[in-house]
Amino acid sequence: MLATDALVIRSVKYGEHDVLLTLLTADRGQMFVCAKGGRSLKSEQLALSQLFTYANMEIYEKNGRFWLKGGSVIQSFYKISDHIESLAVASYMAETVRDFTAEGEPCPSELQLLLNMLYALDKGIRNPALIKAVWEIRLSCISGYAPDLDRCSGCGSENAGFLDLEDGHLLCQDCADRLLLRQGPDGIMVYVHQTVSVKRGALSALKYVSSASPKKLLSFELTDPEEIANFCAVCEAFFLYHVGHGYTSLDFCHDISHVQ
Numbered sequence: 647m648l649a650t651d652a653l654v655i656r657s658v659k660y661g662e663h664d665v666l667l668t669l670l671t672a673d674r675g676q677m678f679v680c681a682k683g684g685r686s687l688k689s690e691q692l693a694l695s696q697l698f699t700y701a702n703m704e705i706y707e708k709n710g711r712f713w714l715k716g717g718s719v720i721q722s723f724y725k726i727s728d729h730i731e732s733l734a735v736a737s738y739m740a741e742t743v744r745d746f747t748a749e750g751e752p753c754p755s756e757l758q759l760l761l762n763m764l765y766a767l768d769k770g771i772r773n774p775a776l777i778k779a780v781w782e783i784r785l786s787c788i789s790g791y792a793p794d795l796d797r798c799s800g801c802g803s804e805n806a807g808f809l810d811l812e813d814g815h816l817l818c819q820d821c822a823d824r825l826l827l828r829q830g831p832d833g834i835m836v837y838v839h840q841t842v843s844v845k846r847g848a849l850s851a852l853k854y855v856s857s858a859s860p861k862k863l864l865s866f867e868l869t870d871p872e873e874i875a876n877f878c879a880v881c882e883a884f885f886l887y888h889v890g891h892g893y894t895s896l897d898f899c900h901d902i903s904h905v906q
């Protein structure tokens with residue numbers, strides 16, 4: 647028997663009464679645990695089996711599998727599901743964190759970041775789109791893909807408005823043209839690396855989020871709608887470039903942002 651603080655990042659129905667849970671724990675990374683009777687309204691395991699529930703879980707091992715015995719809820723983040731945009735972003739974070747963590751590999755920083763972002767969504771501390779962007783860039787940093795945001799990597803200028811997604815470096819317009827522009831087969835000049843343009847306010851926010859302490863990640867100034875949109879676009883582009891694929895939960899985030 648073991649007792650560990652764990653966050654439910656996936657909850658899948660199994661058979662008529664049971665639920666298969668993917669848990670995120672600081673010491674053991676992902677754990678795959680079966681909650682017997684987790685779908686029954688009478689089951690005390692029902693509350694423990696809900697997506698985004700953070701609980702001290704009692705788990706035992708039998709026949710080579712983990713089973714949930716019981717536990718006590720620490721934080722349920724139940725208000726997230728009150729707002730479709732918050733729920734979409736939380737679902738995206740739960741899906742993406744599975745790519746950045748593994749069974750048996752400790753992940754205290756990833757778990758702490760996810761808990762902080764779920765707390766922010768639950769309490770409505772900031773716009774869900776901004777919370778999503780902070781998640782993307784900070785998770786990239788934790789995973790060793792921190793962008794170099796100091797100055798233009800070509801000439802040292804502080805006036806650098808492009809982020810080279812491949813190298814993670816900033817470039818000014820002149821250096822981007824000099825270093826990356828090549829003539830394509832059809833005669834049209836194209837950048838050989840994928841780049842995104844970064845506005846000044848978005849760059850300040852990126853710098854802040856890359857280095858802030860975990861509990862102050864959302865305490866940056868960014869109010870101009872164009873700067874916010876740019877910040878979100880840069881974070882998503884940088885994140886997806888390194889992941890190399892999309893997510894169905896991300897498509898859903900985009901779908902509802904177009905509806906609203």
Ligand SMILES: [Zn+2]
Nearest residue numbers: 798801818821
């Ligand atoms: Zn330059």
